[in-house]
Amino acid sequence: AKEQGGNRLHWFDAAMDHRAAESARLGADLEHALARGEMFLLYQPIVELPSHRHAGVEVLLRWKHPLRGLIPPDVFIPMSEQSGLIIDIGRWVLENACRQATTWQREYGDDAPEKVSINVSARQLAEPSFVSDVEDILTRTGVDRSRLMLEITETAVLDSGPALAAVRELRRRGLRVALDDFGTGQSSLSLLLDCPVDVLKVDKSFVSGSAVGNAGAAIVEGLIGFTSRLHLDAVAEGVETFDQAEHLHSAGYRFAQGYLFGRPMPAEAIEATLARNRRE
Ligand code: C2E
Ligand code: CA
Ligand code: CA
Ligand code: CA
Secondary structure (H helix, E strand, C coil): CHHHHHHHHHHHHHHHHHHHHHHHHHHHHHHHHCCCCCEEEEEEEEEECCCCCEEEEEEEEEEEECCCEEECHHHHHHHHHHHCCHHHHHHHHHHHHHHHHHHHHHHHHHHCCCEEEEECCHHHHHCCCHHHHHHHHHHHHCCCHHHEEEEECHHHHHCCHHHHHHHHHHHHCCCEEEEEEECCCCCHHHHHHHCCCCEEEECHHHHHCCCCCCHHHHHHHHHHHHHHHCCCEEEECCCCCHHHHHHHHHHCCCEEECCCCCCCECHHHHHHHHHHHHHC
């Protein structure tokens, strides 16, 4: 029996080695992904309730590996944070999203997405050059800064004084900031005293459990009172059903995002809806 256990342990080690090797290979490929044109952006609508009118879009990064196909951001973003590649990747996302926003502004005017929301990782935010990088990109792309929203997570600002300072400075310069995945961290509420933001994105884990009578419902309802008291906008994330949308609306939510209103999609698909809105 002892021998068997030993074998099993050996097998387990081998599996771990295999996984570590896979991950190392993916990490090596990630280094060239941008230069090889394997990254692209999708856009997911953020809508107003109850009209479902587009109020903005969130920019979501994708990596299409030539052999393995689409790698989810939950896999490659943490890898790129660890290696530091997120700095280059993050700049690329910002620049391309701003370019897209400028194009929409030019071609659709008042009908362009009002807000383009861009995810910023903890590591990017703590980079000393982050604020000036953003300014450079704003200048190069000519984007209207009042249309941009930067989505940050609470761990980003909890762990780092420089990140907190960057958030304050960016808001002073007229950019808007959203606190992402709100409620999933540790000290969400007290954080808001130190780190004023414009928008709270209420995490989908509460929204999907928000059917009347569930614990999620109480949280979702409590948070809306809290945000309005602080003069913040709230966006409910991960809305998948009409029942959820209805409950959120009656609880007082003005903005929502989720598969019910649209999956992350290429810019052209967003444009099709903009053109349709204009004709109506
Ligand atoms: P996130 O910022 O919380 O983005 C929302 C995620 O929820 C997206 O996953 C989106 O596709 C998914 N989602 C939207 N509606 C629904 C719904 O109704 N149901 C469910 N189950 N999911 C929904 P995605 O695109 O896979 O991105 C995962 C995470 O990767 C993002 O979470 C964000 O943390 C990170 N990420 C994505 N793009 C970027 C980026 O450009 N930069 C950085 N730093 N992180 C990014
Ligand atoms: Ca986000
Ligand atoms: Ca989120
Ligand atoms: Ca997330």
